[in-house]
Amino acid sequence: MLWVDKYRPRTLDKVIVHEEIAGNIRKLVSEQDCPHLLFYGPPGSGKKTLIMALLKQMFGPGSEKVKLENKMWKINAGTRTIELELTMLSSTHHVELNPSDAGFQDRYIVQEIIKEMARNRPIDTKGKKGYKVLVLNEVDKLSREAQHSLRRTMEKYSASCRLILCCNSSSKVTEAVRSRCLNIRVNAPTEEQIIKVLEFIGKKENLQLPPGFTARIAAQSNRSLRRAILSLETCRVQQYPFTANQAVPPMDWEQYISEIASDIIMEQSPKRLFMVRGKLYELLVNCIPPEIILKKLLSELLKKLDSELKHEVCHWAAYYEHRMRLGQKAIFHIEAFVAKFMSIYKGFLIATFS
Amino acid sequence: MAPVAPSSQPWVEKYRPKQVKDVAHQDEVVRVLTNTLETSNCPHMLFYGPPGTGKTTTALAIAHQLYGPEMYKSRVLELNASDDRGINVVRTKIKDFAAVAVGSGSRQGGYPCPPYKIIILDEADSMTEDAQNALRRTMETYSKVTRFFFICNYISRIIEPLASRCAKFRFKPLSEEIMSNRILHICKAEGLTLDSEALSTLSSISQGDLRRAITYLQSAARLFGSTISTKDLISVSGVIPQDVVQSLFMACKSGDFDVADKEVSNIIAEGYPVSQMLSQLLEVIVNADKISDEQKARICKKLGESDKCLIDGADEYLQLMDVACHAMRALCNMPEELHFS
């Protein structure tokens, strides 16, 4: 098992960071009338961990007996029947799924599953909860229609079914849905907190950690706890015992983007643009999300720029990322950004040096 | 749905008014509907207005009061955005329900039971235009035996031919005073104490949305016990602390790109919603005294554009950076675009 999973705290009182949130959640579920919840925060900040611990707090160890199934849904949509396949994780008390996996048909998933769950309401025996919990991941990726579908459902079935929504950016969740939940912000842990977790793991694994080593990993982690733990494990595999100045290797795709940035700074020409496009394709076929590519590329380029250009370049990155959302093919927009950058940068070089 | 013990319902449901007369602040519609209860006359209705102002509550209450629990099932069809309401459903399900004849109007079990059915189309703004068009005929053909209640947030999404057939009621955001009354009522029922400062904070952060106010209140009660302070409410509401907004503003004023970048990165890592940040930033900028109107205008224009981009699903970090860059340029009197001489 990877360390990220092995050392994921299982209960609310075992968490190392977010102790306050964990304490709050415990109080929230102490009564039966807890509202719907929306967890939001950056990647790797610990949302999933809190949700799993919360389920355990609600239902006891039963919530950990989960089975993974690929369920086929046949949905009657007037003239035709839509067939959708969706992976879901369920225990007797809860169901977890990623409705946005159904793409533009996500609305049907939301509509069908919640209703089915509401129908199969667990019987209230031995003081067990009389409701089920539905965990929906990545709700920020749900289409507008699907989010609209959630609204009244959340009210209508609130007695039999509690929703726990999870997402990275709550700006993308409609106001109407947010107003129906208690919003819980899960901030990215600070570097000190990350160090604490790394040292905890180091102790459990009996590692000798040279001074400053965990601090360097934390500094490179971009405040993502998951990433920091993964890095530590990678370092462990690469070389142990650790040495004081052992390098913390960057992710290879990040390395690759940093090379692309150098390519762009070195030469601005159609030929170079063509070459860069090949490299961008390479990243995309390896499933690096396009907005991540664009953001990383921006940050690498900014490192090499004078401050008067930075504002301008930043603006165009935002501009093309927005267009990318509206468009269909990410490559066009990333490439357009690179072309725009080349033209600005070349203009600047000519104005400055001739 | 089986009846449930009230204790397992969140407060928003627990305190949903069951009778039209208990709906607060929407006097006009309450008056018309009270009249309906007496005379059994009812036009088609269109309720519109922001979230949490009582639209669904009112529609359900009147339907229950007209028919009572016995007849409700056979006389009322409630469809919302979670039901498929494509054009096919309009042509079949809705039409079939609308076409059913009903007996003459006679009181049953103490309820008026007027001689028509009600179709409630909640969240009607998410119906396609085609589906709405298909409704026109149905509405006209069966208007003798069926009344339609449309409910939506945005009236502009309802096609004109439908809207013009209805009596329209705008549900206003609840005033702070009304909101406070309602909250105090709940506090009393739940045994909570709320000082006057906390009460006015709660009314103002919920911005006229009573559902939100009740959710905050319940959350705060669970988290902080039965005595609730302003601070507790702020912390459950997701409002961004003022010093975070201020330090972004100061960073923009400094004109130093790297300082601003650091602030923005921190805001993203802390998980503050950028849409919320934009509205709080707007407040700071509009009220700032040391910047000119032109500078304010430049920044506000950008705030609007970015808000739209966020709704389109654009990246939060990039949008906030873009806003910060524009603000820096405006505040430090740099030109809006870069030109090389």
Ligand SMILES: Nc1ncnc2c1ncn2[C@@H]1O[C@H](COP(=O)(O)OP(=O)(O)OP(=O)(O)O)[C@@H](O)[C@H]1O
């Ligand atoms: N409170 C905590 N205390 C200690 N370790 C934690 C805590 N929360 C998370 N972790 C560690 O960080 C890892 C990542 O957390 P988690 O999977 O919960 O992130 P997430 O917010 O769901 O991320 P994403 O949005 O990318 O899905 C976990 O596998 C666990 O090892």
Ligand SMILES: Nc1ncnc2c1ncn2[C@@H]1O[C@H](COP(=O)(O)OP(=O)(O)OP(=O)(O)O)[C@@H](O)[C@H]1O
């Ligand atoms: N005018 C009001 N009087 C009393 N309670 C209200 C009023 N408006 C809202 N509420 C409270 O807020 C909750 C939500 O109200 P309701 O469902 O009617 O909102 P809505 O206008 O339909 O909102 P949306 O547009 O989001 O569907 C109710 O359960 C009730 O507790």
Ligand SMILES: [Mg+2]
């Ligand atoms: Mg996760």
Ligand SMILES: [Mg+2]
């Ligand atoms: Mg409603």
